[in-house]
Amino acid sequence: MSTPCSRRKLLKSAVLGATFASRSFARAQAAPPARVAIAKCSTYDSSELLPVLSRMFDQIGGLGRLAKGKTVAIKINLTGQLFYRIGYLTPEDTCWTHPAVIGSVVHLMGRAGARRIRILEGAFSTGEPLEEFMLQANWEPLDIMNAAPKVEFENTNTLGSGKKYSRFAVPHGGYIFKAYDLNHSYEECDVFVSIAKLKEHATAGITLTMKNCFGATPISIYGDSAGEDEPNENPTGGRNMMHTGHRQPSKCALPENDPASPRQAGYRIPRIVADIVAARPVDLAVIDGIKSVAGGEGAWIPGVKPVSPGVLIAGTNCVSTDAVGTAVMGYDPMAGRGAPPFAVGRLSESCDNMLQLAEDLGVGTRDLKRIEVAGTPISGARCNFAAMHTATPAKRR
Amino acid sequence: MIALRWPKEWQTAAVLESVTSPVTHIVVAAADRQSAGPVLAGADARGLRVVDDGTPPPGVAIVEAGWPGTRHFGRSHDKPSPAGGEHATLAGPTGHPWVDSIGWVVQLARMRSPAGAIWVDARPEGGVIRTEAYLRAVADAGANGGAWMISLDKDLAAGIAARKPAALETWKKILSAYGFFERHKAWNGYRRVAAFGLVSDFSGGNEFFAGEILNMTTRNNQPCLILEKSKVDSAALKGLRAAVYVDEQPPDPALRRTLLSFADAGGLLILGTKWGAPEGNPLPDTHPRFQLRSFGKGRLAVSKEESPDPYVFMKDIPLLVSHRYDVVRLFGADAAILYYTATADARRGVVQVVSYSFFPRNGAELAVRVAAPYREARMCSFDDPEPKKIEMLVDRNASEAHLPPVPVYAAVEFVR
Numbered sequence: 001m002s003t004p005c006s007r008r009k010l011l012k013s014a015v016l017g018a019t020f021a022s023r024s025f026a027r028a029q030a031a032p033p034a035r036v037a038i039a040k041c042s043t044y045d046s047s048e049l050l051p052v053l054s055r056m057f058d059q060i061g062g063l064g065r066l067a068k069g070k071t072v073a074i075k076i077n078l079t080g081q082l083f084y085r086i087g088y089l090t091p092e093d094t095c096w097t098h099p100a101v102i103g104s105v106v107h108l109m110g111r112a113g114a115r116r117i118r119i120l121e122g123a124f125s126t127g128e129p130l131e132e133f134m135l136q137a138n139w140e141p142l143d144i145m146n147a148a149p150k151v152e153f154e155n156t157n158t159l160g161s162g163k164k165y166s167r168f169a170v171p172h173g174g175y176i177f178k179a180y181d182l183n184h185s186y187e188e189c190d191v192f193v194s195i196a197k198l199k200e201h202a203t204a205g206i207t208l209t210m211k212n213c214f215g216a217t218p219i220s221i222y223g224d225s226a227g228e229d230e231p232n233e234n235p236t237g238g239r240n241m242m243h244t245g246h247r248q249p250s251k252c253a254l255p256e257n258d259p260a261s262p263r264q265a266g267y268r269i270p271r272i273v274a275d276i277v278a279a280r281p282v283d284l285a286v287i288d289g290i291k292s293v294a295g296g297e298g299a300w301i302p303g304v305k306p307v308s309p310g311v312l313i314a315g316t317n318c319v320s321t322d323a324v325g326t327a328v329m330g331y332d333p334m335a336g337r338g339a340p341p342f343a344v345g346r347l348s349e350s351c352d353n354m355l356q357l358a359e360d361l362g363v364g365t366r367d368l369k370r371i372e373v374a375g376t377p378i379s380g381a382r383c384n385f386a387a388m389h390t391a392t393p394a395k396r397r
Numbered sequence: 398m399i400a401l402r403w404p405k406e407w408q409t410a411a412v413l414e415s416v417t418s419p420v421t422h423i424v425v426a427a428a429d430r431q432s433a434g435p436v437l438a439g440a441d442a443r444g445l446r447v448v449d450d451g452t453p454p455p456g457v458a459i460v461e462a463g464w465p466g467t468r469h470f471g472r473s474h475d476k477p478s479p480a481g482g483e484h485a486t487l488a489g490p491t492g493h494p495w496v497d498s499i500g501w502v503v504q505l506a507r508m509r510s511p512a513g514a515i516w517v518d519a520r521p522e523g524g525v526i527r528t529e530a531y532l533r534a535v536a537d538a539g540a541n542g543g544a545w546m547i548s549l550d551k552d553l554a555a556g557i558a559a560r561k562p563a564a565l566e567t568w569k570k571i572l573s574a575y576g577f578f579e580r581h582k583a584w585n586g587y588r589r590v591a592a593f594g595l596v597s598d599f600s601g602g603n604e605f606f607a608g609e610i611l612n613m614t615t616r617n618n619q620p621c622l623i624l625e626k627s628k629v630d631s632a633a634l635k636g637l638r639a640a641v642y643v644d645e646q647p648p649d650p651a652l653r654r655t656l657l658s659f660a661d662a663g664g665l666l667i668l669g670t671k672w673g674a675p676e677g678n679p680l681p682d683t684h685p686r687f688q689l690r691s692f693g694k695g696r697l698a699v700s701k702e703e704s705p706d707p708y709v710f711m712k713d714i715p716l717l718v719s720h721r722y723d724v725v726r727l728f729g730a731d732a733a734i735l736y737y738t739a740t741a742d743a744r745r746g747v748v749q750v751v752s753y754s755f756f757p758r759n760g761a762e763l764a765v766r767v768a769a770p771y772r773e774a775r776m777c778s779f780d781d782p783e784p785k786k787i788e789m790l791v792d793r794n795a796s797e798a799h800l801p802p803v804p805v806y807a808a809v810e811f812v813r
Contacts, residue, residue, distance in 0.1 A: 083727060084728075084729070085729045088729075088762055128712070129716070132719065132720045135719070135720040138726070140793065233685065
């Protein structure tokens, strides 16, 4: 039975909404501007990749000031089942962060004096060691491990080598959750790096360095096989709970702020992403756009096409870096729900703009007029992802 | 030898005109002998031998198995299907389906009767049985050196009896698939390639757990050598990275010595709690489910749990060994099982792929990677039985062959 809404209630909610909007606007206006570097890079060959990345990091202030003597955590993106491929192309040539980019960043961090570097990912549907997941995808983890001194791996789907989960409170109370319980590695680092792929997302519009952090949530707590009360330290499955809200996380973590809020992935995912990057700020955001896919985030999305934008993007603010990435993909980072890439998605629904939601939390600005771009201008790097959905697939090797 | 289970829909000897040659045997349950009378009466005249399903001919073992295929269930938050069991919850929108295979049943039967023929009694289940489902049954048994005992569902049996063209076409394809394996029977002499082996007597109280390990390692494309414990010697363990012993009884002294000498030489022993007091020196307690110990150049991993979950145990095996030593990997397939065998000199290898996808993803090309540097890869299938060279990449001492989508079955021959 519905409850009639009185005029007084309506006025109260309107006033509250207006207050929230005005606070969000104020936070958005106060969101820090940042510099973002763009560079063209056509291959993963270290002779090209390493100097390009090194120059880009210098353009955004240098890694030394960020990493010297510090513990660095690097969240990479290995989305989906490891056996999925688009044609015969390996996932790193389509939808995963390429190991050469990871290895190069690790190497440059080591060269800048990082004390310890930990590679993090919540590999799909498993709590097994991250190195073992990589090996099954034909990766050689030693290549990354040997790129700098003291490099470690952690699958953040579980406790891993930690004793307890770390709770990260979202400033201003959070959109979906007040706080998120994450693997200890996200707390035990001085510098947090998100390395993502330049991709669209079938449900969230874009998946760049911010959306990459969605995968930081442990499936032991926020996954489909999460324990009812306590984390399931031997978890399987994905994060449908986060997409659809069909269940709550393990009771050891905080429940949703409002279980009556929309159970729609296009509403939930952008908010959860904004929550996470506000709760666990990203210190360095790197987007691998040398090779990628257009039309979605992985091989399971019908119609995705391999593409070769030949571009790298890096910045110290994840919202600004992703705004530039969005623009490089040919989209307007200021677009609202219903406009590309946040329009009717390839999986049938539209979504909210995660850049806007994070900006409203004061994480960073998405306004290109407030972002200084170093290196290649956006216009020189732009590739029209929307047009590439229907383009001829790239030649298979 | 090809055996056919008498279908109730066949009531006259005339139907045999459609099915004789190369079928050699008609199998009938004792209780059905009377009903099958008219058909059986005509069998002799056509050179068909009639056998009771409980009394196979000399040199033949009949093993029962479930109908091979995928089990359908919903998204991971749906209730698990009874067929899928609790692990049906594994699958989600980007999860992989549950596959019921008969390959491991054939492998176990061949271990028990190495010289004999294996007939697999797997009867069609479910509603409409498509031609591909029959071919899958032939392939799953044939790829492992067995022969599926033809069991027709009522629609196909009635269709053949009525000489309907579509039914006869399906029948022709089934027989053609048998012909494929007959032409490649040399593959049955190849040895199975695996990184680890399971040592057990596979009987009594040990049958369930050992069977689960074989079943699930097969589904996960983690080849597991079947090692009957009374026959295990150092030669049987040669080339393996690990041996698993989880029987409910401690090994006899001779087997214990053999397994320990395998570990001493650098192998890994993965043991259940019934092994008894473990040898070697404890290593730091880093594993949630296994106590690790050093022994000579190798290691022992002793389960901490008296009754471990077979699924979790199975997943732990290749992790304890390390996926670095995977002998074969498959990419691009949601639901396919690989069977990898090679000649003793390793100059030739064969990876047989049985696909269980009812609706393969669009353009689901497959890639098969074997941990050996081959020079060339050739592929053949039921539809295209002549081997044809396919693209192959060699990287880090491994060979990756690129296959087109495989609707039911393909074999890739690797040559050095």
